[in-house]
Amino acid sequence: MPTITKSNIDYDKRNLSDKGLLKLYYNMLKPRLIEEKMLILLRQGKISKWFSGIGQEAISVGVTMALKPSEYILPMHRNLGVFTTREIPLHRLFCQWQGKASGFTKGRDRSFHFGTQEYNIVGMISHLGPQLGVADGIALANLLKQNGQVTAVFTGEGGTSEGDFHEALNVASVWQLPVMFCIENNGYGLSTPTSEQYHCKQLADRGKGYGIESFVLDGNNIIETYTKVKKLVESIRKRPRPILIEFETFRRRGHEEASGTKYVPKELMEEWEAKDPIENYRSYLYSKKILTTEIDEAYNAEIKSEIEAALDSAYAEEDIIPNETTELNDVYKTYDYKEVTPNKETKELRLVDAISQGLKQSMEKHKDLILMGQDIAEYGGVFKITEGFIKQFGKERVRNTPICESAIVEAGMGLSIAGIKAVVEMQFADFVTSGFNPVVNYLAKSHYRWQQQADVVLRMPCGGGVAAGPFHSQTNEAWFTKTPGLKVVYPAFPYDAKGLLATAVNDPNPVLFFEHKALYRSIRQDVPTDYYTLPFGKATLLKEGSAVTIVTYGAGVHWALETLENNAEISADLIDLRTLQPLDKDTIFNSVKKTGRAIILQEDSLFGGIASDISAMLMEECFEYLDAPVKRVASMETPIPFIGQLEEQYMAKGKFERALRTLLDF
Known part of the structure; x- marks a missing residue:
C-alpha cells in the first residue's frame, strides 16, 4: 500500500x-x-x-x-x-x-x-x-x-x-x-x-x-x-x-x-x-x-x-463479423406501419388547412405529443398552422421557444429518450442551418449507434415563388436525403400532406416534413375530415402515358401538371414522389422501362440534388430500356433571389417545357 x-x-x-x-x-x-x-x-x-x-x-x-x-x-x-x-x-x-x-x-x-x-x-x-x-x-x-x-x-x-x-x-x-x-x-x-x-x-x-x-x-x-x-x-x-x-x-x-x-x-x-x-x-x-x-x-x-x-x-468474446443486412437494418428503428383508412366525408381544404387539421388530430391521438417552435402558441405560427391549438391543448403541449433552433431540436431528442413524441416547427426551412448539427449528427445517428429512437418530426416550411429572398425561400431537402437515418417527406397536395403527416408523427424515426409555402394557400383539394394515414415510400402516378416519364415532387408536381395541360398531345407518366427517403424506386423504374424516356424536375438547384441520384439510378438500373439520355431540370446555380423577375428567371418552372420537348425530340 x-x-x-x-x-x-x-x-x-x-x-x-x-x-x-x-x-x-x-x-x-x-x-x-x-x-x-x-x-x-x-x-x-x-x-x-x-x-x-x-x-x-x-x-x-x-x-x-x-x-x-x-x-x-x-x-x-x-x-x-x-x-x-x-x-x-x-x-x-x-x-x-x-x-x-x-x-x-x-x-x-x-x-x-x-x-x-x-x-x-x-x-x-x-x-x-x-x-x-x-x-x-x-x-x-x-x-x-x-x-x-x-x-x-x-x-x-x-x-x-x-x-x-x-x-x-x-x-x-x-x-x-x-x-x-x-x-x-x-x-x-x-x-x-x-x-x-x-x-x-x-x-x-x-x-x-x-x-x-x-x-x-x-x-x-x-x-x-x-x-x-x-x-x-x-x-x-x-x-x-x-x-x-x-x-x-x-x-x-x-x-x-x-x-x-x-x-x-x-x-x-x-x-x-x-x-x-x-x-x-x-x-x-x-x-x-x-x-x-x-x-x-x-x-x-x-x-x-x-x-x-x-x-x-x-x-x-468473438470479434464482430460484418453483416451488411444487419448494418442497414439498424439505421432506422423498425416501424410497423398501420394504415388508417379515412371515412367518406370530405371537405375542400387548402394545403395549410390540411396540415393544421392533421397536426391537430395527431395531438388528439397522442395525448403527450409536444409541439415546439417560434411563435407557435398564442400567435399560431407565422403561417397560422397552430392557430387555436393553445385553447385546445394548453401551453405545456404547444410551446413557444426562444430563437434556439439547435437547443430545441436537441430538446426534441431528449423528449424521445424519455418516451415522448415531439414535433418541432422550423419557422422557415432555411433556419434549420442553426440546428443542423443535432439533426444530422444526433437525430440521424442515434438508433444506429445505440438503438435509441429519435421520435421527432421537423416541420419545414420551404420553397420559392413568394418573393421572400435567399434566407426564406430555399428548398434544402438534399441536405438531408444524403444523411442515413433521416426520413424526408415532401407532399404536393392537401390529401397527401394530412395523411403523411399523421404517419410522420407515428413513425419513431426522425422525419423532415417539407411544406411548400407557395402551395399553402394556392392548392385546394377534397380531404377526408377524420384521421387517416398514408405510407412512406409510395409514389403516386398522377397521369399515365407512353412517351416519357416525368418524376417530380412538391411545387414541381404542379408545374408539370400545368405543362401537360397546356400540351395535351404529350403522353406522359407523371410521378409525384411524395417521400424522398424512403424513395419509391420501383414505380420510377417500372415507368421508365415502359416509356423509355425520363425527365426529373426539382425546384432545388441542380448539382447534388435528388434529381442527380435518381438519374444515376436510372442509368444503372434501366440503361437498356432508355431511348434518350435522362434529363434533369432544376433551378439556377445561384442563391434564390428576392425580386420577382430574378426569382422567375431562377426557378426551374420556366425551363421545364423546353427541356421536356428537347427530350421528346431526341
Whole structure:
C-alpha cells in the first residue's frame, strides 16, 4: 500500500456515516484502478484510444451517488465514474471499448460514445454541445410527467464556448427545467488553457446571466461534491429549476493519451497532483481510522479481480463479423406501419388547412405529443398552422421557444429518450442551418449507434415563388436525403400532406416534413375530415402515358401538371414522389422501362440534388430500356433571389417545357 501522508484537502464529514464515507472511497477507487489498467493495455496495443479522467473521479462519483438510479445522467468521456457507480458490468464496458457485440454500440462507436436506457445514461457525441439541449428535453419530460426527477449533464470548460451551451441554459431558464449543468473546469481544452477559453472570473458566472443559480465547488473534494450536489438535487426535486455547478479540477493526462501533456507547466502539474482526490481522501479516512489497511487491500483486491475477470471474458468474446443486412437494418428503428383508412366525408381544404387539421388530430391521438417552435402558441405560427391549438391543448403541449433552433431540436431528442413524441416547427426551412448539427449528427445517428429512437418530426416550411429572398425561400431537402437515418417527406397536395403527416408523427424515426409555402394557400383539394394515414415510400402516378416519364415532387408536381395541360398531345407518366427517403424506386423504374424516356424536375438547384441520384439510378438500373439520355431540370446555380423577375428567371418552372420537348425530340 502507498505511504499515507497528511491530506492536502480539508474534509468536513458532516453527518455522513462511516459506511457512506467508505462507499465514496470505493466508488472512486474503482474507476482509478480501471484507468490504470487501461493505460497498460493502451501501451500494449490492446485498446486503440483512451481519454483519461484520472484526478477527476470525485466529480463523476459524487454527482452519480447524489442522484437516484432512475434519474438520467449525460456524461462525457472523462466520466468513467458515472458508468461504474451506476454499476454497469465491467464485461460490457470492456466489450464496448474493444468493439465487441456485448458492448452498447455493436462496434459502431467508440469508448464512452454510447447510451443505455437500462442504466439511464445518455452518452456524448464528439460535437460536445448537443447533449446539453438533450438534457433539457429529458428534464422537460420530467416536468410534464411531474415525477420529481432531476437530470444531470456534464460538459468541460471548453464546451461552454459552444452556442449549444448558451442555448441550453437559456431554454432551461425560460422553462424552469429540473436540470443540473455540471462544468468540469479542468484547465485545458486539448492544449488550450482556460485563459484562452473564456475571460470571466468563474464559468459559474455565466449562469447568472441566464437567471440560473450557480455554484463553484472543489471538484477534487468528494465529500463537498457529494453533499452539496445531494442537497441541490433534493431542492430541485421539490422546486423544479435549473442549476449550474462549476467543478474546479485538473486534467492530469493528455486530452487523449497520444497527445501528452508537454504544454502543461511542471509546477502546475505538481500542484494538482498534490490535490489528487483519491490519495487525499484515503489519507483523511486513515487519519480518522475509518479506512484500515485490511479494508483498503480488500477493496483493491476485489476490484482488480473483477477487472481481470471482465477483461478475460471480453477477450474471449468473438470479434464482430460484418453483416451488411444487419448494418442497414439498424439505421432506422423498425416501424410497423398501420394504415388508417379515412371515412367518406370530405371537405375542400387548402394545403395549410390540411396540415393544421392533421397536426391537430395527431395531438388528439397522442395525448403527450409536444409541439415546439417560434411563435407557435398564442400567435399560431407565422403561417397560422397552430392557430387555436393553445385553447385546445394548453401551453405545456404547444410551446413557444426562444430563437434556439439547435437547443430545441436537441430538446426534441431528449423528449424521445424519455418516451415522448415531439414535433418541432422550423419557422422557415432555411433556419434549420442553426440546428443542423443535432439533426444530422444526433437525430440521424442515434438508433444506429445505440438503438435509441429519435421520435421527432421537423416541420419545414420551404420553397420559392413568394418573393421572400435567399434566407426564406430555399428548398434544402438534399441536405438531408444524403444523411442515413433521416426520413424526408415532401407532399404536393392537401390529401397527401394530412395523411403523411399523421404517419410522420407515428413513425419513431426522425422525419423532415417539407411544406411548400407557395402551395399553402394556392392548392385546394377534397380531404377526408377524420384521421387517416398514408405510407412512406409510395409514389403516386398522377397521369399515365407512353412517351416519357416525368418524376417530380412538391411545387414541381404542379408545374408539370400545368405543362401537360397546356400540351395535351404529350403522353406522359407523371410521378409525384411524395417521400424522398424512403424513395419509391420501383414505380420510377417500372415507368421508365415502359416509356423509355425520363425527365426529373426539382425546384432545388441542380448539382447534388435528388434529381442527380435518381438519374444515376436510372442509368444503372434501366440503361437498356432508355431511348434518350435522362434529363434533369432544376433551378439556377445561384442563391434564390428576392425580386420577382430574378426569382422567375431562377426557378426551374420556366425551363421545364423546353427541356421536356428537347427530350421528346431526341
